[in-house]
Structure formats: structure tokens, C-alpha cells
Amino acid sequence: MRRLLALLLVPLLFLATACGDSDDGGDSGDSADGASSTEPFNGVTVTGEPGEEPEVAVDEPFTVDETSAEVLDEGDGEEVVEGDSAVLQYTGINGASGEEFDSSWSRGEPATFPLTEGQLIPGFLDGLVGQTYGSRVALAITPDDAYGPSGGYEQLGIGEDDTLLFVVDLIEPAAKPLAMAEGTEQDPPAGLPELELDDKGVPTGFTATKDTDKTVPDLVVAPVIVGEGPELEEGQTATVHYVGQIYPDGKVFDESWTSGQPAEFPLTPGGLIQGFLDGLIGQTVGSRIIIAIPSEEGYGKEGSPPDIGPNEDLIFVVDVLAAS
Numbered sequence: 001m002r003r004l005l006a007l008l009l010v011p012l013l014f015l016a017t018a019c020g021d022s023d024d025g026g027d028s029g030d031s032a033d034g035a036s037s038t039e040p041f042n043g044v045t046v047t048g049e050p051g052e053e054p055e056v057a058v059d060e061p062f063t064v065d066e067t068s069a070e071v072l073d074e075g076d077g078e079e080v081v082e083g084d085s086a087v088l089q090y091t092g093i094n095g096a097s098g099e100e101f102d103s104s105w106s107r108g109e110p111a112t113f114p115l116t117e118g119q120l121i122p123g124f125l126d127g128l129v130g131q132t133y134g135s136r137v138a139l140a141i142t143p144d145d146a147y148g149p150s151g152g153y154e155q156l157g158i159g160e161d162d163t164l165l166f167v168v169d170l171i172e173p174a175a176k177p178l179a180m181a182e183g184t185e186q187d188p189p190a191g192l193p194e195l196e197l198d199d200k201g202v203p204t205g206f207t208a209t210k211d212t213d214k215t216v217p218d219l220v221v222a223p224v225i226v227g228e229g230p231e232l233e234e235g236q237t238a239t240v241h242y243v244g245q246i247y248p249d250g251k252v253f254d255e256s257w258t259s260g261q262p263a264e265f266p267l268t269p270g271g272l273i274q275g276f277l278d279g280l281i282g283q284t285v286g287s288r289i290i291i292a293i294p295s296e297e298g299y300g301k302e303g304s305p306p307d308i309g310p311n312e313d314l315i316f317v318v319d320v321l322a323a324s
Contacts (some may be wrong), residue, residue, distance in 0.1 A: 040070035040138035045116035050136040052107040062095030063163045067145040069127035075134020083175035095163035101156045139166040177322035179238045181288035183227035193248040203317040208248040216313040220292035221279045227286015239322035245315035291316045
């Protein structure tokens with residue numbers, strides 16, 4: 001999966017492993033202007049109604065010894081289950097400075113995150129699993145359950161010893177992704193290597209034939225199954241299964257199928273190699289696409305050692321399972 005990333009974009013939460021408590025509670029009341037106000041943790045005040053952007057005031061420096069969750073307003077939806085993709089709104093505050101470092105509200109629409117171990121910072125995942133959709137939840141996350149010493153998030157103003165605070169509105173579970181591509185089959189254009197499938201129809205890679213072009217002079221985007229879902233748009237997150245191989249039938253350097261877990265990629269310029277991004281935007285959910293990428297739209301003269309050498313063309317087959 002990592003091979004697709006031109007650089008690691010972490011608009012907050014993606015990282016891995018550990019623990020956290022979940023407790024209902026927090027004092028509540030009304031602020032002077034009539035808005036609902038709660039104090040989920042000592043030194044923290046959250047003002048505003050669920051469904052509206054909260055105002056979070058923090059007496060910095062704010063720290064906690066254990067990761068914990070407080071339900072500010074309990075919803076009546078189904079229980080949040082690990083493995084869900086959840087639609088939510090959130091505000092992230094650095095406890096050391098009291099400053100907001102990330103917010104879905106500022107981007108104008110809810111975010112969708114896979115609630116999966118290894119995909120999110122542990123304190124965020126553990127604090128939400130077991131809550132109910134429709135709830136507003138405050139999370140206080142220790143450095144060890146956030147980014148910790150491996151951090152590298154100075155660009156967000158987060159130090160390795162900083163406690164993080166989130167206020168999260170759990171809106172609803174996202175639609176379940178497809179298991180694999182489904183739609184209308186069509187033949188690929190001439191010149192591409194042959195796509196190989198296992199006995200379950202899962203792509204495993206490509207094999208060159210006598211008719212296969214030796215190189216990829218220009219980007220080739222070839223749907224071999226055309227799905228009936230919505231088109232992918234820049235700025236969305238695509239849920240996909242994929243196989244990536246050195247063109248035309250070299251080493252398979254990355255794939256998602258054997259893990260059993262689809263990958264989720266933000267379709268944002270600079271976040272993915274250009275050919276992969278251009279190959280996905282405009283395709284429909286349910287589609288299976290072959291993307292042959294010339295080196296200059298992949299990893300170029302630098303390559304991506306140790307598996308991708310300088311100036312190597314690439315070829316992918318991608319099943320588009322969902323978009324959010």
C-alpha cells in the first residue's frame with residue numbers, strides 16, 4: 001500500500017496500535033448565550049449542540065495520564081463496531097497549546113474513516129468503538145496512544161509529548177464497500193499484458209504476450225469492468241483492492257488482496273503517484289481498471305527502492321469498491 005503514496009499525508013489520524021478507556025460522563029449545563037456547555041475533562045469546556053461545530057476551550061497545558069472518552073450527548077443509533085467505516089465530524093485540539101490542529105468542520109463536509117487497527121491512531125479508534133451513532137464524544141488521548149515519539153507531525157504543531165483532545169460527532173456508518181468489482185465487462189485495448197485471475201476471479205498480476213507493448217509511452221487507463229456506481233472525484237477517498245507490478249510482467253511490488261483488507265486512498269494531488277491518481281478520477285464505483293503508468297508519472301528517475309528501480313514503468317489493476 002505504501003508504494004502508492006508519493007508522500008505520507010496524515011490529515012490527522014492514520015497510525016497504529018494500543019489502548020484507551022471509554023467512560024460515559026462529563027458535567028453539562030448551559031453557557032451564558034444559551035448554548036449547551038459541557039466539561040468532559042478537568043480544564044476542558046465544549047460548547048455547542050451536536051450537529052453544529054463545537055467551540056472547545058482548553059486550559060493549557062492539558063494532559064491526561066490515561067486515554068479516556070466521555071459521551072457529551074448520547075445518540076440512539078446502532079453501536080460503533082471495529083471494522084466499520086464511520087461518517088463523522090471532528091475537531092482536534094493540541095492540549096499543550098490549546099490550538100486546533102485539524103477539523104473536518106473547516107473543510108465543509110464530514111469525513112469517513114475506517115475504524116480499523118493499524119489505520120487510525122489507537123486512542124481515536126478505541127475511544128469510538130462501542131459508542132453509538134448519533135453521539136457526540138470527547139476523547140483525551142495520551143501521546144503514547146496518539147503519535148508519540150515516532151510522530152513527525154511538527155507541521156501540525158504536535159510535539160511527541162503532547163496530549164490530544166478530540167470532539168467527535170458520530171453521524172452514521174458509511175455504506176459497506178463492495179467485495180470486488182461488479183458491472184459490465186469489456187475488452188482492454190491492444191498492447192497491454194494479459195491480466196491473470198485466480199479461481200475466485202481475484203486479480204493476481206499480468207503476463208506479457210507477443211503482442212504486448214514493450215514500454216508505456218503514455219498513461220493508459222482501461223476499464224475492463226465498468227461499474228454502475230458514482231464517479232470518483234478529486235478530494236474523495238477511494239476504497240480499493242489493487243495489484244501493482246513492474247511493467248509488463250515484472251515483480252508484483254504491492255497488493256492488497258492477500259491481507260483481506262481493502263486500501264483507502266485520498267484522491268488529492270501530491271498524495272498519490274500522479275498516474276494512479278489520474279487513472280482513478282472519473283472512474284465509477286464497481287469498476288475494475290487497468291492503469292499502465294509511464295515512469296515520469298510514477299516514481300521517475302529516483303524509483304522507489306528496493307522494489308522499483310529508476311525509470312521503470314508500472315502497471316496496476318484496481319477494483320473500485322467505494323468512495324466517500
